[in-house]
Amino acid sequence: MNLAKRIQRIKISQTLKITTKAKAMKEKGIDVIDLSVGEPDFPTPENIKEAGKSAIDEDFTKYTPADGILELKKAIIKRLKEDHGLEYNPSQIIVCNGAKGAFYHLIFTLINEGDEVIIPSPYWVTYPEVVSLADGKPVFIETREEEGFIITPEQLKKTITSRTKALILNNPCNPTGVVYSRTELEKIADVILDKDMFVISDEIYEKLIYDDFEFCSFASLGEDIKKRTIIINGVSKTYSMTGWRIGYAAGPAEIIEGMKRIQSHSSSNPSSISQKASVEALNGSQEEVMKRIAEFQERRNYLLSQLQTIPGVSFVKPKGAFYVFLNVSSYYNKKFNGVLIRNSVELSDYLLNYANVAVVPGDSFGADNYIRISYATSMENLKKGIDRIINAFLQLKAVS
Numbered sequence: 001m002n003l004a005k006r007i008q009r010i011k012i013s014q015t016l017k018i019t020t021k022a023k024a025m026k027e028k029g030i031d032v033i034d035l036s037v038g039e040p041d042f043p044t045p046e047n048i049k050e051a052g053k054s055a056i057d058e059d060f061t062k063y064t065p066a067d068g069i070l071e072l073k074k075a076i077i078k079r080l081k082e083d084h085g086l087e088y089n090p091s092q093i094i095v096c097n098g099a100k101g102a103f104y105h106l107i108f109t110l111i112n113e114g115d116e117v118i119i120p121s122p123y124w125v126t127y128p129e130v131v132s133l134a135d136g137k138p139v140f141i142e143t144r145e146e147e148g149f150i151i152t153p154e155q156l157k158k159t160i161t162s163r164t165k166a167l168i169l170n171n172p173c174n175p176t177g178v179v180y181s182r183t184e185l186e187k188i189a190d191v192i193l194d195k196d197m198f199v200i201s202d203e204i205y206e207k208l209i210y211d212d213f214e215f216c217s218f219a220s221l222g223e224d225i226k227k228r229t230i231i232i233n234g235v236s237k238t239y240s241m242t243g244w245r246i247g248y249a250a251g252p253a254e255i256i257e258g259m260k261r262i263q264s265h266s267s268s269n270p271s272s273i274s275q276k277a278s279v280e281a282l283n284g285s286q287e288e289v290m291k292r293i294a295e296f297q298e299r300r301n302y303l304l305s306q307l308q309t310i311p312g313v314s315f316v317k318p319k320g321a322f323y324v325f326l327n328v329s330s331y332y333n334k335k336f337n338g339v340l341i342r343n344s345v346e347l348s349d350y351l352l353n354y355a356n357v358a359v360v361p362g363d364s365f366g367a368d369n370y371i372r373i374s375y376a377t378s379m380e381n382l383k384k385g386i387d388r389i390i391n392a393f394l395q396l397k398a399v400s
């Protein structure tokens, strides 16, 4: 079929592919433990669900302004002020269909053909795909496990060219769970300041931070930096609202206006009902969120204590999000029942087919030596899943 060339350039999200395969196995009655998921297992909190129901009952079910209702923009502005000391006005905020929707519109607003976008690797799968769709050029900076998966100012300096349009910072990071300290961000800001480029700061996991580590929003580093930063955030991960599809961007009014034009001709506006529910998420009690963060931290600690018992694997202790990025490369070129395992895709297939545990191969994040294990699942599932993984690794035999 004669489809557009751009569609040949991108692949279906690997994470969604694995999750779909795991679900299909479950439907066949196979007891699969899914540690591939990118969403909290908790339900949306009651107060938020009630706000959604009220929106329906009160007939708040029509088109809204393309960039979102003012009430929600105000709730976002309040959070940015209270949490990070950042001042925004409503023309600097847009509400979109998930953080993914915000990122998509942002890239299509900023990028001309051939513009370079710097993406630290390992990266969230969607970044390079959307940049490619927009005819931009993803340029990767490989971060190293030994350096805590943090980009260094030297690496950044070397990578910036006259075509560089933006740097994408994912903080906290999916898949590594790494969170940048204020000092580390300041070093990046120093490099950016005298360059004509933007920083896209994807802070969707900002509330999921452990061990009292202090999260710093990139835009809060100073007025000059704020002018070049577009924050991407949303309610999906913090409030277990992945299905409601509400994300947002905060940044210079001219950029936000561009995103609004695109949105007005694509989805028109995000769901009116979800917008009302999100007002409650941001303005309502945060008590439930705090409880869940404590639960995530407990799961992370358990998972790490178990992973430490597996010989030959390594990881950087994640400070945020709900993933561990596990270096499993010492298990490559080993065999199970005569079948050779050579890379992260084959290892993940082995774990799914032999141990009935779904994880995501690091290859889809640009790091083939790793697998991503999600702890966004109950402690009971996590215990079962990790026992199976440990056992599966023990079965792998060196090639003689």
Ligand SMILES: Cc1ncc(COP(=O)(O)O)c(C=O)c1O
Residues within 6 Å of the ligand: 038, 097, 098, 099, 100, 101, 124, 170, 173, 174, 202, 204, 234, 235, 236, 237, 242, 245, 246, 247
């Ligand atoms: C780093 C990152 N950004 C954005 C998103 C998308 O969030 P949303 O569901 O709000 O579109 C995800 C979801 O997996 C993510 O991991």
